Structure formats: C-alpha cells, structure tokens
Amino acid sequence: MDQESVAGSLKKSRDVHDVDRAELDQVFSLAYEELKSLAAAVRRSHPSAPLSPTTMVNEAWLKLARTPAVAHTSPLHFRRIAACAMRQVLVSEARRRHALKRGQLTGLSISLEEGVADRTLWDDQVLALDEALVELSRLNARQAQMVESRFFGGLEMREIADLLDVSEATLLRDWRAARAWLAGRLSGAE
C-alpha cells in the first residue's frame, strides 16, 4: 500500500473529510514511527512479553496526543489512522524479510536474523492479505476499511460503526462476507 492510497482511502471515510491531507500524512507518519519505536522498546525491555497491537496503538495515542500535529485528531480517528500505519509497518517488515531471504538486498555482509524461516508463514499471509485488501477496496472501500480497522487497529465493531456511519448489524454482515472472501484469497498463499 503506498502513501497515495493511505491518504486517499482514509479521506473517503466520513469523519475525516475535513482533515486536510498534509495533516493526515503527518499523523500517519508519526503513528508509523511511534508504533515501530514502541515495538522496539517493548522488545528491549521485555523480550518475551506479548506485543498487543491494541495496546501499542493506545500507547501511541497517549504519547502523540499532545503533539501539535495530532492535536486536532480525535482518539477514535487516530486509532483508525494507526490501524493503517500498523498495516504498513507489518507489510513493509514482511517485504523486507522477503527480500532478505531472496538475497535481494544488496550490500549485505552478514545475514542476520534467526528464525527467519519460522516467520515466513505470516510474512506471506500478511502480504497476501494486503494485496487482497487492495482488491477489496476497489470493490467496496467501506468493507476494506472495516477489515483494516478491525484487524490492524483492534477497533471494536461498535467503534467502526461510528466511524463509517453504518449500523453494527450491517457491519457484521459485511464482515462475514469479507472474511469469507479474504480467507479464500489467503488460502492460496499458505
């Protein structure tokens, strides 16, 4: 997912139409950077503690809420953007490891990480999901946003219903269909 579609897809949702694009990109960048920092910080201090994206997104909000760039953003909207950022963090991590594995990153003197193979499964799945979501957003942008918010940002259905201005019942219906459709795409990548 490139930056164009970040701002583009976020902009379509009702509550953000008045947030200007530069501000949105800024918030996105900050969220992205903060999520990576948080992951690293958690890993360093508690190597075996689980990393909960929901917690990370909330932490990121606590840290960033007072910065000028984020001040105009509501907590809910921030989590929506953070979900998008989380998606990109994971996708670029997966891509990077893919490239590592295939030796495509030039200038590498020592190969680095243990257990690269163990994570391949998720890498491929994350990339497949990302691709499928791009396709889904073409078919129905609202559904793609719902999946992104729920899966990558840990938003509750109730909150997503608020954000997208639809009833929870509609969302649950959307989710079931989207899940089934996406799962169909993912099974090919396993």
Next chain:
Amino acid sequence: MMDARRWERVQALFHTVVELGPEQRTQALQRECAGDPALMTEVLRMLEADARSAGLLDAGLPQIADQMLPATPMGRRNISPWEIRHILGEGGMGTVFFAVRPDLGTSAAIKVLRDSWLSPARRERFAHEQYNLAQLDHPNIARLLDASTLEDGTPYFVMEYVEGLHLDEYCDVHGCGMRERLRLFRSVCEAVQFAHGRAIIHRDLKPSNVLVTSNASVKLLDFGVAKRLDEFGLVSDLTRTGLRMLTPAFAAPEQLRGEPAAMGADVYSLGVILYRLLTGRLPFDDLRRDLDLAALSLNRDVVRPSLVARRVQQKGNARVRGISRASWNDLDVICLKAMHNDAGQRYASAEALRRDIDHYLAGEPLEARPDTHWYRTRKFVRRHRIVVAATGLSLLAASVLIVLFMTRLSAERNAAIAEVARTQRIQHFMQNLFDGGDPDAGPSHDLRVAALLDKGVQEAAALDKDPDIQAELYQNLGNIYRKLGDLSRAEMLFNTALRKRRQLSGDSSAAIAETTAMLALLRVDQAKLDEAERLAREAVAISRGALPPEHPTIAIATEGLGRVLEEKGKYADSIPVLEEAVRLRSSPRTSGSDLAGALYELANAYFYAGKYKDAEAINHRVLKINREIYGAQHPRVAEVLVNLGAIQQDTGNYPEAEKYQREALGITRTFFGETHYRTAAGFTLVARSLVYQKKFDEAAPLLRDAIAVQERVFGRVHPRVASAVNELGTVALQKGDPEGAKKQFRRMLEIYKVVYPEGHYLIGTATSNLGSAFMASHDNVEAEKLFRRAIAVFARTLSVDHLNTAIARVKLGRTLLRQRRFAEAEAESSAGYNILRKQMNPSVTWLNSARADLVEIYGALGQTEKQSAIRLQLAQASNR
C-alpha cells in the same frame, strides 16, 4: 473480472444461502447461478472459507505482530557504497561505525540512529534534503557528507571521519596546562560562531563531540545533525525521543524544559565544556539520565569553578597550579556568564565568549567583568538594544553613541573619544550585538528607551566644546527618534545638527549633504513628499558640488532621492536615480552590503512600476550577494526571497510564490525562533500564497499560528494581530463560512477601534469586510449598513475617489441589487466602477464584478443599451 456490482451480487447470494441447509442451499445456488458458473465457484469458495478457520484473519493480530515485530537487530551490515568496518562508539542517539569506500579509498563515520524510524513517505525527503543541508565548510567542523535511511527506515548520517581524542581526554592525556586548554577552547568557540553565522545550532555540544587531532587541531562533530533531526520531529519533542538524545549535563535549562534551542543553548553548553576543562568536573555531577526536569530547570546554582578546582587540586591535580587569585576570578566570571540560567544574561554569542577568553589570555580586562568600562558600555547596549538595533546605525555611528555614554560614565571624555580610534574592536563588538538585531521587536514607546534618549540629548548638549561630534550625535539621535516614530523630535535634532554643521563648515560640506538626505527621508515619514523631494535633490546637488565624484556621500544622497521618488509613486523617475545609486555603489571600494542595499531599492522600484522581469533579475543579484556576505541562512537572504515571492504572487504564479515564501520562512524560523513576530509574518505570507491557490485548509492553521505568535509578542490588541485576523476572516469567507468570517472581522474591527482614532481608514476596511461576511450570509440589510459606514470613513479619511471607496461602493451596489433596489444599486455600482476605471492599476477582479453587477442591474431596469455596452466591455476584458 470482479467489479463492484458483481461483488454486490456475490455477497447477496452468499448471505441468501449461507444460513440454509445443504439441500436448500444447493437448490438455491443452482437456481441463482444458472448460466453463470463463475458466480457459483466464487460463492462456494466463500461458503467453504466461512465454515472453517480463516488462517491469518482468525489468528488475531497480537500473535502475528508478536512474531513479526521483534525489530531489526543492529547487525553489521553495509550501507552502500560504504563498507562497515567496526564500531566507533555507542551513544544515547545511536551507534557510530567506521566505514570505508573501497572504490574511492576514503573513510567516514556513519551514525545510525537507534529506535528512530521514518515512515516511507518521509524517507525520500530526508535523503533528498542533503542538498539543502547548509554545508559548513570550516577547518574545525567535521563535514556532514550524507544523510539517508536504511531499508527499514532507520535514519543515518555519514560524516567526515576524524581521528582524535575527546577534548577532555586529550587535555588529560597530554597534561595540558590552563593556557593550552583555553587555546583549544577558543577554537571550539570560533567554529561554533561560524556555524551560528549560518544559522546552524549544534544543540548537543559536549567534550565527546569535540575531537582533538594529533596535531592539536580541534574538530567539532555532529554539526547539522540535530537540525535535521529536529526538522523531522525526531528530537524536538521532549516527550518522545528528545530527552534520550540530549546530554543532560551539557544541555541548557531551556532545552531541558523542552523549549526549542536557540544559539544561547550552544553558548551554555560551551560554558559547561569550559567548566569541565577548568575543573575536571561537571557542574552538576548528580545529574542522572532520568532526571526530574522541573526541579532541574529551576534553581540550578553552580559552584564557582575556582572553588571546585581548588578542592580537586588538593587531591593532587596539577592542572590549575600557578594561577593567581585574580585570574581565577576572571575565569569564574567567564564560565558563569556563559552558563547563566537565563539565556538573556549569557554571552550574546559564542564570539563574545571567545573574545573574553582572548582578553583573558592577553591579560586584558574582560567584557563581562562587572567593574570595567566595557561592562558598563555593554550593559548600556544590552539594556537598550532595541533602540540601538532599531536605528540601523552604521557601526561607527553606534560606537560614537557608546562613547557618549562612556563619557557620562567615566568623565574621562578624552580617553573615551580616543577609544573611537580603536573602532575595530568596537565594531567587532557591536557587530555581534547587532547580528539578528531587529527594528520592530519592541514597543516603540518604551518609557525607559525614551528616557534614555532624552538623557542622550542632554549629554550631547553638554558637548558643545566639540561641535563636530555633537552634530554627529544629534544626527544619530535624530535617526533613532525617527525610527521610533517621534518625528517632531527627530526633525528638531536634524535641524540642530544642520545648523551646527553650517556654522562649522558653511553650506556645502559632505556632512551637510548627509544630514539633508536624512531630513529628506524624515519628510517621507511625515508624508511631506514634495518637501522630501526638494531636500533630497538639494542633498544630491550639495554632495555633487562639494565632493569628488566617487565620494560615498553622493551615493547616500542619490539613493535617498531614489527612495523619495519611489515613495511618491514616481517609479519611472526613481528607476534611473536608483540605477545611478547602484552605479555609485558598484565601485570596488564600496562594501557589497551597500551595493546590495541600493540594488534592493532598485528592485523594489521596478516591482512597484510593474516591471516584474527587471525586479526579478535584480533581486536574484541581491540574493547572490547577500548569500555570499551573510551565508544562505540569514534574514537578509529571507527578505529577498520574500520579495521574489511577492513578484510571483503578483504575476499569478502562486505555487512559485509559495515556494519562495516557504524558503524564506524556513530561514526566518531558524534564525529568530518559532515565537518571533517575523516568523509569524512569514507564516502569513505562506498562507497568502496558499489562499490564492484556494488551499484554505492549509492556510488556516498557518494563520492561526501567526496570530498566536503575534498575540504573544504584541498583545491581543495590536494592528499586526488585526491584520492576520483579517486574513483568517478572508479565508473563512472564501471557504463559504460567513459566520466564521464575521467572528474574525468583528475582532479586527474591535482592535482597530481601540488602537486607531475614530475614522481611521483601517476601521473602514474592517467594517467593509464585515459587511462582505453579512452579504455572504444573505443578510443584505446589515451588510448595507456596514458598507455605508465604511464608505463614509473612506470618503473622509482617504478620498471619495480612492480605490477602497470604489470597492466598498461596488459591494454596496451588490447588496442593493440583492435587495432588488435596482435604481440605487445602479448609482453605487456605476460610481464605484467609474472610480475603479481611473485607478492606475485597477483591480481586474473588482472591475469585472462591478461590470457583471451592472449588466444585471441594467437588465432589471430595462436599459438595454447600457446593458449591452457594459456587456461588451466585460467580453473585451475577458478576452484580454
């Protein structure tokens, strides 16, 4: 291929059959998918997936992220085209590697930041801005070669590799004595000053960032790194990464409080480095990493270095032996002045600190000493910096003013006057005080300033045995009053100076020409433009008659005449005069800044004359000169960029205008800081270029920032605030938010009513703008009232045929039109239209909107001939 409609169909069918039993489901599918096997396949695939686990989607993100995010281990890797060889060090900010380029056989130090990532969107900008990175080409500053990000977004910097020891290590290893230490330290100050002159602040000066090579020369590391990090928000925010990157023991209190660092912060850090060099200790040894910021930034009392050094000495430290009590006192003064908690009380610059080190080394009195001549002079200048800076006096003139006060202080007038001869030192001294000096920074009627000036006049009066100096002082004081806006006082002083000079040397000396030229500029301020022109011409004539052709006073007088003509709006006349001034300033003996000044005026004249191409070419010349003289990051450069932006704005190239204004803003912001009114003005200019591009949502926050700064600097009720509020109102109006616009225009009006006398034309402007907001909200009755009020103001204080009157009448015509009062509307619109047509540079927008209204009005009145006449003009105007 699936499309949105097809997807709807797939989903609908999926929902229809998903809850059915197997048999019914099959039936339903066969029925619905008759002749569409692909649909059947798609839905069946979904039904199958629905019934089982969906892999990743059901695994839940925690598990996945947990496996995917143990972030990049800092392995040894190469950063093309560099090959990493070994680690040089690890610090709070990241890791520094030694790297080589096999192809070129060169080496470098690469600093890879820890726990910082740039999002993909920002990586490219970070990498590309190396071209904008002000290169510091100084023998004592390690060069920054490159900045970019690793593939995962981790920023890194490539820097010149320097082999050497940290400053304090070097001194200890080589057993340096005090003088040697101070000599090294003064080189550090020089390098810092060099960077400051280019508006680059280090923000993290400490001994480990100062290396001393084996041939005892100093190299400062990391200059420019902090600036870049700050631009990308990687250090500026204390709550995020900032604190980790600071080195608390060396950071200024304001940095610890999280305020943006200015040059004073580096001066503070220099003070701590000095402290360390003198004593071997840090002033606050108790600082831990997780310090209590609030407690720290308050009440930090430093133990005098001499006491600490003596204590350490008793423990067998030989460093400080053989230094007298008096010398120690001086070192205490220098160190503590550099480390003052209040940035305003520190040395004004690294240069000033370096000078005192030099004074110490030369056995001269310190500038910072509380009981010397210099100290008092300095204090005077410090306290009254506003005035001194406001005058834009030549340095020599300023030093004369200082001498005057020294006279008062020491009563040794002759000695003091002799001091003028040593102007080099004074000039040096003054220059540093004036760097970044700022004419508008303070309230012009500051009582203390006024009192001081009055005293100055008295002092000058007492110098009647020396009429020459006395006349010079009167002229200088007159200039100060002029800049402060006390025009009658200025006039009196200029006239006195003129009279004294006539008594001394008749009617036609260089000095008289100079004073006459200044009097001419005063007349401009007094709006007595004819008198101004007469005096300016007189000054030119006197100087040409009495002086050799290349005398600088001729240039001064000529430039003055050019400016007067420019002020009169006689641009065509002013251009050749200013061309002449430029020619006079082009002699090799003239300083580049004088030439740039004349060119700057000439460019303005071309600009006002509408000759944008010429104005642009000349401004580019000024830009080049100013960049050479002042460096790329100086306010003088920003001024020219602003003018270049204005040219683009006036010629309708708004994106280009935006570019220039943003570049100017960048400089202003770095130089003056975030909360300076000049920065606010910069915000406004960028915002204006955005407004014309209809980027209202980008413009509005800039304007709000501008207003916030101006409120802080000038107070809530001030014309500058009102002017920015006006812009914000205009944005609201254009965005289609008349209620928001009303709020802003009302505030603008309130401010003007307080600060200006009744009937001031700006009150009319605010009233008229408020009217526009009412018109936009379809309240034409209220709008009409306001427009009538505005017109009355304009007609009284400007004139009945002024552009503002015209615009207000066109607006009034429109509200009447909206009220279907066609005959009255016709009277106003056509009156406004006729005034507009007579303007030298009529606003096309308003002309056309008056025409459009008139077409409608004549139509309603059934005056078809007039209607078609106007319609024709409208068509012609749009063809042009």
